[in-house]
Structures are given as C-alpha cells and as structure tokens.
Amino acid sequence: TIAVSKIRFTREQTKMFFLIILSGSLLINITGILDFISPALRLSFRVLLGATFEEADDGTKYFDISSFQIMGMDRVSGLITGGPNQMGVFNSAIMILGLFCWVNKAIFKFSRLQTRWVLLCLGASAFCLLTSFSRAGWAILVITFTYILIVDKQFRNFGLKYVFIVLSIIIVVIFSVPKIYYIIESTLSGKEASSAARGNMSMEE
Numbered sequence: 001t002i003a004v005s006k007i008r009f010t011r012e013q014t015k016m017f018f019l020i021i022l023s024g025s026l027l028i029n030i031t032g033i034l035d036f037i038s039p040a041l042r043l044s045f046r047v048l049l050g051a052t053f054e055e056a057d058d059g060t061k062y063f064d065i066s067s068f069q070i071m072g073m074d075r076v077s078g079l080i081t082g083g084p085n086q087m088g089v090f091n092s093a094i095m096i097l098g099l100f101c102w103v104n105k106a107i108f109k110f111s112r113l114q115t116r117w118v119l120l121c122l123g124a125s126a127f128c129l130l131t132s133f134s135r136a137g138w139a140i141l142v143i144t145f146t147y148i149l150i151v152d153k154q155f156r157n158f159g160l161k162y163v164f165i166v167l168s169i170i171i172v173v174i175f176s177v178p179k180i181y182y183i184i185e186s187t188l189s190g191k192e193a194s195s196a197a198r199g200n201m202s203m204e205e
Contacts, residue, residue, distance in 0.1 A: 015108040018101050022121040025094040029121075031078030032087060032128035045079055076131040088134020091125045092141040098122040099145070103155055130173070 009017065034041045046068070068075055068084060075084035101108065101118050110118065129137050149156050 011108060015101075015110065015114075018097060018108075019114065019117070022094065022098060022101070022118060025091070026121045026124055028078055028080055028087075029091070029094075029124035029128045032076045032080070032131070033078075033124065035074075035076050035078045036127075036131055039074075042074060045077070048079065049077075049081065049083075070133045073133075075133045076128050078128070084132040085134045085136060088129055088132035088137025089140060090137075091129035091132065092134075092137040092144075094125040095122065095129060095141050096144055098125060126170075130170070 031045065035045055036042075068077060075087075077084040077087045080087045080090060098118055098121055101110070102115075102122070105115055105118070129141065
C-alpha cells in the first residue's frame with residue numbers, strides 16, 4: 001500500500017487501476033454467487049478451501065461448517081480464503097471503492113460501458129456482502145459510508161438520493177426473503193447465537 005501510494009498515476013491510469021480491482025472482485029464474487037445457487041459447487045468450494053477436519057482413524061473427513069452457516073442457512077464464501085467473514089469484509093471495501101468510482105465517474109471520464117461495468121461489479125459485491133452475513137462487513141460499510149456523507153459535501157450532494165434507492169432495494173430484498181429477514185432480525189435482537197454470545201461477553205466485562 002505504501003509503495004503504491006508513492007506512484008504518481010495519471011487520471012487515466014488511476015481509472016484503469018480501479019477498474020482492474022473491481023474486475024478482479026467480480027471473479028471472486030461470481031464464485032460467491034455460484035456458492036449461493038449451487039449446493040454441489042458449494043461443496044466443491046469447501047473441499048478446495050480445506051474446510052474439513054479428520055475425525056475417524058480411517059481418515060474419513062467430516063465438514064466443519066460452524067462458521068459457514070448461520071441459523072441453518074449457508075453463508076456465501078465462494079473461493080475466497082478465510083470463509084464468509086472474509087468475504088464480507090472484502091466486499092465492504094469493494095463497495096466503498098465502487099461507490100467512489102460511481103460518484104466520481106465524471107472526473108474519471110468513465111465511458112457508458114465502463115459505468116455499466118462498475119455497476120455490475122457493485123451489484124455482485126452487494127449480493128455477496130449481504131449473503132455472507134458478515135456483521136463486520138456490514139458495519140465497515142455503514143460506518144465508512146456515514147462518515148463520508150458527513151465530511152464530504154460533494155458525495156453528500158450527489159449520493160443521498162442513491163442512498164435512499166439502495167436502502168429501498170435492500171429493504172425489499174430482506175422482506176422478500178423470510179429467512180434473510182429472520183436472520184437479520186435475530187442478529188439485531190441478540191437471538192442469533194454468535195450475537196448473543198458477544199452481548200454476554202460485553203455484559204461480563
């Protein structure tokens with residue numbers, strides 16, 4: 001990061017650098033989408049990532065899926081190392097970068113095709129962030145987005161209407177899928193096991 005920050009990019013080079021990062025994220029997120037829609041591919045991804053442990057003397061492998069499920073629902077992780085939580089944190093950063101590119105598309109002079117590509121990458125990233133059920137990823141995005149809205153007038157003037165649009169879409173998705181709504185509601189209320197455990201640890205401290 002320090003080395004890259006010392007390089008003097010032109011505006012065009014910066015734009016291409018951001019597009020390459022977003023394109024790379026799309027490859028990862030395609031595996032996340034396949035993870036969500038295909039149980040067979042999900043199983044293959046778990047094996048490739050080594051999400052197993054040996055239990056029996058004969059070498060029979062049993063899957064350790066404790067961090068890959070939440071309240072009986074599989075969490076998206078695709079082929080990213082680190083599991084669903086890493087998928088969520090990764091995509092929170094991608095969402096921030098994508099939104100930055102979208103807000104500053106006039107400055108970077110994105111073509112219509114490039115703008116659509118950014119939106120495609122943003123859509124895949126948002127889907128994988130939501131279905132990873134990574135509370136850390138959600139928190140990073142919300143805190144960063146709120147901070148930028150407060151301190152950056154240009155982003156605030158340009159971005160507020162899109163905030164409402166995105167929030168509306170997210171709310172529709174959440175309420176359209178009862179399982180997702182139940183998990184989010186349980187997380188916020190402390191009914192979900194890991195959230196309850198964190199709450200108990202905080203109270204003990």
